[in-house]
Amino acid sequence: MNFNQYYTEKAYGDELVKKLTLTAPKQALDIGFGSGNLLRAAKRRWNDIDLIGIDIDYKNIEKAEKYREINAIELNGFDPSLPDTIVNRFGKIDLLLSNPPYFSHQFDSTTKSILQSVGLLDCLSSKLKTIPAELVFLAQNLRLLSENGELGIILPAGLISGERWKNVRRYLFSNYHVSNVIQLPINCFKKTDAQTFILTIKKKVSYDSSSVNLSHASVNQSLLINLKEAEQRADFNYYFNKDQLKSTSQFDELDYQVFRGNKSFHDLKSISDEYLHTTSLAKIPNSINLRTMPIVGCKNTQSGDIVLARVGRRCLGRVHYINIGSLPISDCIICIRPKNKKIGNTIFKALSSINFQTYVEKVALGVGAKYITHQTIAQFLTGKYYETT
Numbered sequence: 001m002n003f004n005q006y007y008t009e010k011a012y013g014d015e016l017v018k019k020l021t022l023t024a025p026k027q028a029l030d031i032g033f034g035s036g037n038l039l040r041a042a043k044r045r046w047n048d049i050d051l052i053g054i055d056i057d058y059k060n061i062e063k064a065e066k067y068r069e070i071n072a073i074e075l076n077g078f079d080p081s082l083p084d085t086i087v088n089r090f091g092k093i094d095l096l097l098s099n100p101p102y103f104s105h106q107f108d109s110t111t112k113s114i115l116q117s118v119g120l121l122d123c124l125s126s127k128l129k130t131i132p133a134e135l136v137f138l139a140q141n142l143r144l145l146s147e148n149g150e151l152g153i154i155l156p157a158g159l160i161s162g163e164r165w166k167n168v169r170r171y172l173f174s175n176y177h178v179s180n181v182i183q184l185p186i187n188c189f190k191k192t193d194a195q196t197f198i199l200t201i202k203k204k205v206s207y208d209s210s211s212v213n214l215s216h217a218s219v220n221q222s223l224l225i226n227l228k229e230a231e232q233r234a235d236f237n238y239y240f241n242k243d244q245l246k247s248t249s250q251f252d253e254l255d256y257q258v259f260r261g262n263k264s265f266h267d268l269k270s271i272s273d274e275y276l277h278t279t280s281l282a283k284i285p286n287s288i289n290l291r292t293m294p295i296v297g298c299k300n301t302q303s304g305d306i307v308l309a310r311v312g313r314r315c316l317g318r319v320h321y322i323n324i325g326s327l328p329i330s331d332c333i334i335c336i337r338p339k340n341k342k343i344g345n346t347i348f349k350a351l352s353s354i355n356f357q358t359y360v361e362k363v364a365l366g367v368g369a370k371y372i373t374h375q376t377i378a379q380f381l382t383g384k385y386y387e388t389t
Contacts, residue, residue: 009188012188013041016154017038017041018045019198025042026048026050027090028050028095029052029096029144031098031100031141032099036070038099039052040069042095042097054082055073061073077100080114092146096145100136102133105131105132107129111136115139117139119175134155134159141153145203151200154196154197155199157196157197160233160234163373173209176201176209181197181230181235182198183197184196184216185218209227219236223236223240240362241363245358245363246380247350247355251347260329261335263299271295272328275328276328276333282320285351290324292326293327301325302326303322304344305322306348307336308377310332311372312370334374351377360372
């Protein structure tokens with residue numbers, strides 16, 4: 001059975017443990033401990049610590065029992081009674097470690113009860129059918145977090161910077177002391193290129209939580225952002241690069257309109273042979289001539305528009321200028337409609353620059369396939385970023 005486990009490399013387990021502030025924790029618990037690398041990292045720092053591992057995969061239990069380093073127990077991380085079971089058996093745990101599995105989990109009544117118990121349910125849309133499994137693991141750990149305890153958890157980029165989870169960030173940063181958000185290199189886990197982050201979390205007591213410390217495991221520098229900024233997104237790469245990479249030509253928001261296609265690629269393909277999708281855009285920025293075949297009910301280009309690939313692994317940020325013609329665009333395309341041709345030419349030049357491509361690489365959202373938003377583009381063109389007051 002595939003449990004969607006991506007085991008923590010030794011170096012990043014050590015990086016997580018290094019950021020923890022506890023001086024002499026007695027017990028370390030990892031729900032979904034997998035290969036046990038996070039627990040072993042704790043043991044390397046605190047030799048006398050007792051290690052407790054919870055996992056649903058019996059193969060991991062067997063391996064742990066063989067080496068007798070970890071008190072391994074076969075339990076389900078999605079069981080609402082799990083925190084009570086752990087506390088009844090081991091008492092309050094002072095150090096919590098976690099690198100949750102990454103997959104979509106059913107948003108059912110059981111899951112809702114777990115999220116409700118720590119206040120996260122109100123952060124989510126009732127229309128959701130599934131939620132990230134890692135959000136449930138975060139909630140389970142927050143349920144176990146004691147007054148003087150500490151949690152170190154590895155989470156994917158979606159929860160740290162994705163638009164959908166903004167309310168989760170607002171709740172987390174407002175109600176807990178998140179002392180560190182550490183961006184890890186892409187490809188730091190085998191079998192996945194997911195962008196991930198380490199968070200260190202304590203309960204709010206007397207800590208000054210008006211700012212959050214951001215850093216990157218590969219960069220010898222850190223920076224502070226305020227809670228309003230962290231709510232918007234909390235990735236080091238964005239804040240480290242945003243000022244250096246903004247457009248050299250600054251535009252007013254009234255200089256252009258921005259919209260995206262309103263039909264999927266598959267919908268367009270079923271009704272027409274002529275449309276623009278990310279596969280239509282060449283790697284090199286270019287001015288193109290199109291046929292004039294707009295479709296009623298679709299978002300269509302017109303002469304002077306600038307189109308960009310909004311989502312993708314390799315095509316993200318590709319940009320073309322429409323000389324003539326009108327075709328429908330898919331929802332993977334963002335269209336910029338300048339106020340006049342002069343402004344359009346200047347915007348196209350800015351978006352064709354190496355500076356913009358570097359900007360996209362640094363600030364794109366998403367875990368696997370990356371994406372950019374209207375706001376991403378507006379911030380580059382106008383130089384205006386999130387309001388923090």
